[in-house]
Amino acid sequence: MEVLKIATAGSVDDGKSTLIGRLLYDTKSLTTDKLQAIEKTSKQKGYDYLDFSLATDGLVAEREQGITIDVAHIYFSTQKKSYIIADTPGHVEYTRNMVTGASTSQAAIILIDARKGVIEQTNRHFFINNLLRIKEVVVAINKMDLVDFSEERYNEIKADFQELMGKRDYEDQRITFIPVSALKGDNVVHASEHTAWYKGATLLEHLEGLDLEAVSNMGTPRFPVQYVIRPKTDDFHDFRGFAGKVYGGELSVGDTVVALPSQTKSKIKDIYFYDKKYKKASRRSSVTITLEDEINVSRGDMLVKVGDVPTIGKQFTATVSWMDSQKLTAGNKYIVQHGVNKVLAKVSSIDHKIAPDYSGIDTETVSLGMNDIAQVSFRLNKPIFYDTFKNHRTNGSFILIDTQTNSTVGAGFITTP
Amino acid sequence: MEISNIELELSPEPELALLNDTSQINTLENEAIYIFREVAAQFEKPVLLFSGGKDSITLVRLAQKAFWPAKIPFPLMHIDTGHNFPETIAFRDKLVAELGLELIVRNVQDSIDQGKVKEESGRYSSRNSLQTTTLLDAIEEFKFDACIGGARRDEEKARAKERIFSVRDDFGQWDERNQRPELFDMLNGQIELGQNVRVFPISNWTELDVWSYIKEEEMEIPSIYFAHKRKIFLRDGLIWSHSDYVYQEKDEEVLEEMVRFRTVGDMSCTAAVYSEATDIDAVVQEIRDSTISERGARIDDKRSEAAMEKRKQQGYF
Structure with missing residues (x-):
């Protein structure tokens, strides 16, 4: 159904x-x-x-x-x-x-x-x-x-x-x-x-x-690693499974993948859903992937297919929907949660506010209040691996978290690197 | 138009099949597994609130799937009112032993003995709302930062507004007017010391989804979910269990009828339904045909239009 x-x-x-x-x-x-x-x-x-x-x-x-x-x-x-x-x-x-x-x-x-x-x-x-x-x-x-x-x-x-x-x-x-x-x-x-x-x-x-x-909005496969499963039991002594959800497309056993940010290559050895192995994992399935080689992958890292690597960068511009009564201004610092990855971000500029009735843009805006929508540029303390929202609904979106209150204060849709 | 039959896909053959996301159970199952993994990754001391009811049994199965071949990386906790159905307690102990899980039990009786809560008396007395104090004390005792529960949005209208990661302040209270927005799949579990998050992995499941899953997974559930002969009495159009724990007027006649329970709370707040459904197939069919909502048999919700909202604000599950 x-x-x-x-x-x-x-x-x-x-x-x-x-x-x-x-x-x-x-x-x-x-x-x-x-x-x-x-x-x-x-x-x-x-x-x-x-x-x-x-x-x-x-x-x-x-x-x-x-x-x-x-x-x-x-x-x-x-x-x-x-x-x-x-x-x-x-x-x-x-x-x-x-x-x-x-x-x-x-x-x-x-x-x-x-x-x-x-x-x-x-x-x-x-x-x-x-x-x-x-x-x-x-x-x-x-x-x-x-x-x-x-x-x-x-x-x-x-x-x-x-x-x-x-x-x-x-x-x-x-x-x-x-x-x-x-x-x-x-x-x-x-x-x-x-x-x-x-x-x-x-x-x-x-x-x-x-x-x-x-x-549904399709894209190409992105596999953000949520959790590393290491049972450390006699039966699964060397098991190292990368747990996560497949976004955008399919992943198959034998696919050559690149782990980000290390850019190390390996091949998908097995795809598990619970205790069964599968040849392929389709979009939005929560699976556990093991790799042929022992490479260093942890939470927040991402597996993608070779030749289909997203932008790896420490800055981007996004359309931001602001959701908090505390204003967003240039220079403010926030946590960007991009999928399961969290990095610190600084607002480099508010490029323009967008009137949500299609009536135009305001380039003089210095701060964003609750319910404002604007084009905002960010700088990050660590690179993330992103697509534009237009190309990938999941890998092109993020939320902003206030470093003081821990509240979710905004949502962003990446427009340009 | 009738509420439809959910078509369940047969388990695929290992090594052969494509994991499919179009069947509803698959979608909901994948979503729940994702949530469990976020809990394990984002929190230091999670706990799964286990009542022995079908929803918490479903949670345990989903958690198994999320972390296999590793064990579930957090304990279960049962807040025992002391007025539980003995079948539920027996089932709980068996499940925990089979899966080798850690179980923490905290008793409402202890909170009463310590003078923290007062036992209700009279016709509608129940220990159901007293659980909140025992739960909040246990959260503080163990410093749990995430409590996973089996609440579903389709159950009740205040629960329909609940987040998947729902922040509670250091008094354990829910501020329904000031909840964090949840966008896409992104779950924000950042909290301050003393706060905790209630996590609801099966938020988007309906009662029928849960029963269909129990059937599909061939999960064991406590026997009281199936039709059985029970001593009951009738009050306010509801079927009450005849038991030492339930207040009963002298003129409320004890009858013996074929009944089952659709929801399992403690004996003083859970009413039965007439049923001949003695196996899982019959139960699924009965839920499909039912015109009464699940919580229609919850005496605790009948107290007022906003009964659940009030209890949730105070820190209830």
């Missing part, structure tokens, strides 16, 4: 939680006790309809304020696929949650309120999905019931959105428009009787039809 991870984006009151609740309800994924709790609470609050957002808003403050604060994960499955939805809040001040949710997703749903149309925040939602190179984006034009299921209104919004698409950086992104009413259930799981003019798939039909291999 395939798993599809989806991030959602929408502004306050666009009905994001309601849409997710509707998906759960119409796929019969809500259990009786959860449904009863929703019915009871909806009634207590005096609503005329079931408030499906109660299925997802988990924290007390969220229920009190009727908003989603933090990324919540929702699970449901159909005959064809399993779905994990990262429900991310849409307020301007919560960009960081949107970036976070999108970072682990292969698809995204952007909600637009049919009455309001494309607003400043829609630009932002689209920009972030583009920045994170989400391959498959669904634009759900919601609350169609409140505009009398007007085809004209739908086309107007679609045209406005297509204007945005001209500005995007990631051309391969596929965008699909669907007119829905999450509250009433039109075109979410079941086709609507009110939109005879719409010939496309319902939201669920569309998601069911996505080819997972096609929506």
Whole structure:
């Protein structure tokens, strides 16, 4: 069974939680006790309809304020696929949650309120999905019931959105428009009787039809070593296994590999998953690799195929999404966590801030505040082995950790060496 | 549309197969193994919180896979309420002996005797929430910096907001409004002295995923997960175990019925479900067809809409 991870984006009151609740309800994924709790609470609050957002808003403050604060994960499955939805809040001040949710997703749903149309925040939602190179984006034009299921209104919004698409950086992104009413259930799981003019798939039909291999971002194999397994038992006296996850492509027994940073060559002797040996390890499998030669490899090192070595460098420029209330300024030091590798980094310059509504760049920026997105150059105290984010989603991204608070304060997507 | 059948791939032949990542179990299993290895690499004193329930048994299997052929490089710890099902305790001891693992047990009874917590009394009394104090004391005693638990995001709505590496302050408390963002696969385990991280390797698994995995891996689990005849009584629409540890009114009649447990906490907070599922195939089928959520039979969650969130803030699992 395939798993599809989806991030959602929408502004306050666009009905994001309601849409997710509707998906759960119409796929019969809500259990009786959860449904009863929703019915009871909806009634207590005096609503005329079931408030499906109660299925997802988990924290007390969220229920009190009727908003989603933090990324919540929702699970449901159909005959064809399993779905994990990262429900991310849409307020301007919560960009960081949107970036976070999108970072682990292969698809995204952007909600637009049919009455309001494309607003400043829609630009932002689209920009972030583009920045994170989400391959498959669904634009759900919601609350169609409140505009009398007007085809004209739908086309107007679609045209406005297509204007945005001209500005995007990631051309391969596929965008699909669907007119829905999450509250009433039109075109979410079941086709609507009110939109005879719409010939496309319902939201669920569309998601069911996505080819997972096609929506995944491929690259070339990168094997960051997480942990060295040395059992030191009689049976496995000389066993030295490099444990890690394969990113981007396949690795096979017999492949000549280069260990970074030492640049020593060796051949893959065995690939283990638990106690069994395999000829090949595919993308995203957590395996243990042994090499023909005894070479020095430890955590943070990387195995790559010979002839396909990433950039080895002590400086790079990246698009940074800043996530902390403490500002980022030139000269600040942070820990860069690149995969499982950690190095100290110094901000050499903030090149320019990027307006996340596509309206332009600001080259005068001297510091970054919470939710700012900017082009930033770094210098490192030790070389790392990286690709650009465009070429390798995993090996081209990193997080920034505050050296004082240990918090994750930003995320970066490497653009140029 | 029905909740679907998970198609499990047969174990591949050694030396032949390509490790495939399209089946859900494989994806989730690979993710969990990655998390276990991050724990071993990033922390000095990790511990696996083991309750004897199906989720923690699954964790042990995943940890075995993550470190083979080496042994699991950290101990297990059980916070024993003293009101556990005897079947669970027997199972725990057998598993630990078979795998040659180190087991630490700390007892809620000791926390009561030391006057640190007060035993609840009355109709809904339970030692479930008292575990928090015993757990936090044990973390301090052993200076554990990472506690691995079997919580899943699909279980409960406060848990849906939980991180994979979830930082607890030096009082063991969860600040749900101020959590570290987790991007891509990168897990930030940097903490200050005195803080610890709760780690949830099976965050993204659903109940059905766990049961399917138990079936696929042919794992042994405590017998109370399968249908058996048990003395019970009914209260608030839930099936309670008749036991010395569970408060029972005189007019609450003792019945004997075929039941099983979907979740195993201590006897005072875990309700049974009627079931005829006596083997793993029947259990998986039952979960697939079920219209009641797993924690629908957790008395501890019924206390209020925000019961779990409150307990988590105080340092609960």
